[in-house]
Amino acid sequence: MAMADTGASTPPSVAQRRILAPLALAQFICSFAGSNMNVMINDISEDLDTTVQGVQVAITIFLLVMAALMIPGGKLTDRYGRKRCFLAGLTVYGIGALLSAVSPGLGVLILGNSILEGVGTALLIPPVYILTTLLFDDMTSRARAFGVIMALGGIGAAAGPLIGGLITSWISWRAAFVFQALIIVLIIVLSRHIEDPLPPDPTRPFDTVGAVLSATGLVLIVMGILAADNNLWLMTGLLVLGALTLLWFFRFVRARESAGKEPLLSTSLFRNRTSNLGLITQNIQWLLLMGSSFTVAAYLQVVRGYDAIATGVIFTAATLGLLATSLAAERLARRRPQRTLIIAGFAVAIAGVVVLIAMVNSFSSPWAFAPGLLLLGLGLGLMLTPSVNIVQSSFPQDRQGEISGLSRSVSNLGSSLGTAVAGTILVAGFTTRSYAAAMVTLAVLGVIGLIAAALLPGIPVGARGPVGSQARNDG
Known part of the structure; x- marks a missing residue:
């Protein structure tokens, strides 16, 4: 991938600072929604007369709906405009949050939280990354903007258990969804400052078949x-059927491209080696974050018997770690290559997972989990921003709708896989041994992410990508 035009970044304009507030808050609330239910497992299961597995399914479906619809959501921004999709997503999300707050059973909770909030997120998140990429045209200033957004996103995910625990203990788990709806109203008010830098194209075709596949x-x-954990044959059948469906999707996309029609996702996006490796690191980063969050939270509540607030307080360590390194993204981007930051982030995060495994049998106090969570937060905060920056900066303006949707889909797929994989291992036995097995699995996957990061090409500090120049998009 060609890079050109190095130089110092200019301070953000008033308009840029105003637009960052609603965009960062939007990322915060969507990440918060993915993790805050982790500390409500016992309360929700008792109130709605369901099981821990039922709550896990609700959490996973929310993350999965986001992943499945993020690519179509990114494409819709080209046709209907980024601000319009952003506001539509906020509205759908808010309705889902209110429905979840009054849900009488697991089915309505899944409809409100998992489906409507998931659909709303898939509509509103791609515009967040597209608008940020278009408004900041060099690697360092873009790192500053993404640093703020990813910091709020990481804090939302890491602080979700703490905030959710406080609200659940003081009021009710239902109040946590009212809290989400209030934040949505605030974001809509702040969004009046947003101006779409590119006009929508209502004639832009939309690949419905590709979206469904x-x-x-x-x-x-x-x-x-x-x-x-229920049926090995069913698992195998679903995995094979899923793989065949995705193969059908890629063959359909290729045929559509050959016929001169615009597909849901251009295959040329996968010819960029830097972007491909960056997407792998994004996927595994969120897999580590959400997988560890669910595993530790569920273990502390179900096995150790801690309540929502005690469980949430422990996650303060991860929140502090994420905050410290995410907010330093701009300064770090000026001093170190993006690749170096991602490698270091994975190394620290993996060390955190290892500590979480080692400490589980050493001390009975829940604070024994704090050092591992702190390291995990520090590592994730260190690499979330550069991974996004590398991927978004690999493509020019006219490809931002596609790559933003793909990037967010890959990240949310990582979140859902983390909760599904680690959660399935944990709930199979709910013992210290199953906890350790789940965390070891996450550590192994973290090593795969570290290898992908090591294979990334070196990008000069402060370099501009195709978004900020007319650089060629190499395969």
Whole structure:
């Protein structure tokens, strides 16, 4: 991938600072929604007369709906405009949050939280990354903007258990969804400052068949993993069917391209080696974050018997770690190559998972989990921003709708896989041994992410990507 035009970044304009507030808050609330239910497992299961597995399914479906619909959501921004999709997503999300708050049973909770909030997120998140990429045209200033957004996203995911635990203990788990709806109203108010930098194109075609195939394939894969603890044959069948559906999707996309029609996702996006490796690191980063969050939270509540607030307080360590390194993204981007930051992030995060495994049998206090969570937060905060920056900066303006949707889909697929894989291993026995097995699995996957990061090409500090120049998009 060609890079050109190095130089110092200019300070953000007033308009840029105003637009960052609603975009960062949007990422915060969507990440918060993916993790805050982890500390409500016992409360929700008792109130709605369901099981821990039922709550796990609700969490996983939310993350999965986001992953399955993020690519179509990214494409819709080209046709209807980024701000319009952003506001539509916020509205759908808010309705889902209110429905979840009054849900009488697991089915309505899944409809409100898993389906409507998932659909809303898939509509509103791609515009967050497209608008940020278009407004900041060099690697360092873009790192500053993504640093703020990813910091709020990481904090939302890491602080979700703490905030959710406080609200659940002081009021009710239902109030946590009211909290989400109030934040959505605030974001809509702040969004009046947003101006779409590119005009929508209502004539832009939309690949409905491709959208259905891609979403179906991803759903089947994750549902197959969820079925692992119940029926091995069902798991195998769903995984094979999911893989075949995704193969059908890619063949359909290639045929559509050959016929001169615009596909849901251009195959040329996968010819960029830097972007491909960056997407792998994104997937595994969120897999580590959400997988560890669910595993530790569920273990502390179900096995150790801690309540929502005690469980949430422990996750303060991860939140502090994420906050420290995410907010330093701009300064780090000026001093170190993106590849170096991602490698270091994976190394620290893996060390955190190892500590979480080692400490589980050493001390009875829940604070024994704090050092591992702190390391995990530090490592994830260190690499979330550069991974996004590398991927988004690999493509020019006219490809931002596609790559943003793909990037967010891959990240949310990682979140759903983390909860599905680690959660399935944990709930199979709910013992210290099953906890350790789940965390070891996450550590192994973290090593795969580290290898992908090591294979990334070196990009000069402060370099501009194709978004900020007319650089060629190499395969």
